[in-house]
Amino acid sequence: MKNDTPKKGGPARKPAAKKPAPAARDFEGERIAKVMARAGLCSRRDAESWIEQGRVAVNGKTLTTAAKNITDKDKVTVDGKPLSTRERTRLFLFHKPRGLVTTDRDPEGRATVFDYIAEKNPHLPRLMSVGRLDINTEGLLLLTNDGGLARVLELPSTGWLRRYRARANGDTDQARLDTLAKGVTIDGIDYAGVEARLDRVQGANVWITLGLREGKNREVKRLLEHLGLATNRLIRLSYGPFQLGEMAEGVVEEVRTRVLAEQLGGSLAEQAGVDFDGPVVDRTPEPERADPRERTGPRPKRPRQESVRPRQESERPRQAGERPRPDRERPRQDRERPLSERATKKAQPGTEKPRARKHVSALRSDRAEAEKGQRRRIESAATEDRKGRKVVVERVSAVARRGEAGAEEAADTRNARRFKAEREKTEGRADKGARTGKTARGKHKPSGETGAAKFFRRDAAPKGGAPRKPRGK
Template sequence: MENDRDKKPARKPPVKRAPAKKPEPKAHEGERVAKVMARAGLCSRRDAESWIAQGRVAVNGQVLTSAAKNVTDQDQVTVDGKPLSSRERTRLFLFHKPRGLVTTDRDPEGRATVFDFIAEKNPHLPRLMSVGRLDINTEGLLLLTNDGGLARVLELPSTGWLRRYRARANGATDQTKLDTLAKGVTIDGVDYAGVEARLDRVQGANVWISLGLREGKNREVKRLLEFLGLATNRLIRLSYGPFQLGELPEGAVEEVRTRVLADQLGVTLAEQAGVDLDGPVIDRTPEPEPRPLRERTGPRPKRTPAENAESKPRSGTEKPHPRKHVSALRDERAKAEKGPRRRIESAATEDRRGRKVVVERVSVATRGPERGAEAHDSRN
């Protein structure tokens, strides 16, 4: 009998498998078209969504009717029939905000905004957005960027960047009261994290206080000082994270170098924000307007002899007088003060006894044809 172990198992027929299909792109791949338009510096996301609803945006030739569309680098986006410009490199700017400007794109009350002020003074800059906000009466450092992803990441309290302020407030306080803010307080149901506060000096009825906070909630500094019975009448932001106001003049804009921005962000924040530090920089310097050409309807009219005579000098040989030399100007000044220059001539003669006598003759110094017999007749 044959052993069962010696029997070979029967082979199963091979199963035919369908060829593997390429994975289709997922709906969440790429970025929203409104975000891509905002990153290109064309408009804000809100404006992009409005343009899409108006039928002004198309992707790969198809007009969009909804902003719920993701695009990749392979897709071609056009706005009003023109292709969307390539994404510009992520840039960060320091702006010394003056008082009286609103940190918003549009103000319903018609007040002056930060972005209108910057666009008027610096037309070569890209479309910018602010990292956080400053009240209309708050001055100091305001960060601006052309990358919405970077702006959102830097606004988060989880970033851990310290914002430093210097406040002038009306009222009386001491360091003991300011130290109570370090543990955090709750005002009108809103919890505020711990704040570093230091009393700098007392100036009449006001006090100067330095504060450092990490949350940056709406009107946080003013609410905290009101909690202590102080009325803030001036507020200056001195720094935002590693970026300092320094000696930046009021109303001026200064760009942060790309290398410095990369070092301060680090790998983690750069990945969270999705920054692009290797892209191009678009030149927005306005071109000078060409001079308008004079339109000539016919041949140039001939000038009359009278007009030619007026345009030419009175004498054909007349030349413009050259500028007088310094010596000539001094000579004229001397003549005006002491009269004309005189020349003294000395000679020798003999008297009746045969003795030699020196005789000096003084005459007015003249030039050219004026020098003649009249000059020699002048005797002392």
């Protein structure tokens, strides 16, 4: 046993100073880089680089290291601007075309997935991929704005099955494909069991469907090379419960929050630290207003906008049987003018509108009003026309009032004499027809002869001919 008693004549030893225990606050909250990545500002690697450059401050103090935990009470600023509020956890399905690299920045200058999405869909937040696809691999790619969710979904321990369809050049059979189910080791790398099924043979190529759960770098191509096949096309069909389906190439579709919560379950959601109650930031860019001086084509038509002015009492539609009101017949601008201005308002020369022609009924009513109060003389006579039909003729003429000029009386007298002459002339024709024994229809009137006389007269010889023979002889 060690004796701490100092020796005689020697210096006394001081007890070792205890290190202060770390404050509980140092273990609260989340790392600053993680918070910045969840806010959609940048990746964790970029956040750590920004902190080293002195661009990030917490509660007014510039950070020099990324080993810092913060809580919701801390105020974080990046380049002097406050950190945006954490957005709701969102997941997107993307049909990746061939020729795009799944990375934020490519040192070789090739087109990236995120540049393609930002150009086609500027309203989406900053996204990160769940796993990666090679430049020549096409198909389903999961994208999310939550780094925690992306990390959890790409872990092999999550156990989500990923299905691929590969076209490879070479010859194989189902028995050789079944050897991949037990797992293989290639170049010192262990690959877990893979489900492989031979779909069809197309000339020198074969189509194979594979299902794996690890998703290591170039795993499918290396497994097929192990069997002597050269992959010339690779399509990812599904990732866990999410399917590519009939989605068009280059299209991005968002998974509903309710569906995402159901597929994750409670354990994965808690492990990823998702937030389904946060807000959704609207990033739709405002349309740019073109300079009218630079317009080369025709002026676009302005959309028709309905007035939001409340309808006035004078503008309401007239009900059935309601009498028109004078103030409602005038234009609105005229009703709002003072009464003195309305009375003195005169039409400018050359601006008069042509009057509308009156209807026949209106003309008749005007004539009746003009003739109201005049005495009328009605003359009637019965006569016959040339065919013997009796016709009753009436003539209505206005009698001049007392004190009026005698010209009208003379005109009435002249018309009366003319009407009398026409009547006498018609009656004379009727008397002449009676004397000749003809009716109006031109037939002989009955002469009163007996039947025998009528018989012999009918048998008389006509003028200039032989006598007729009596009937029956």
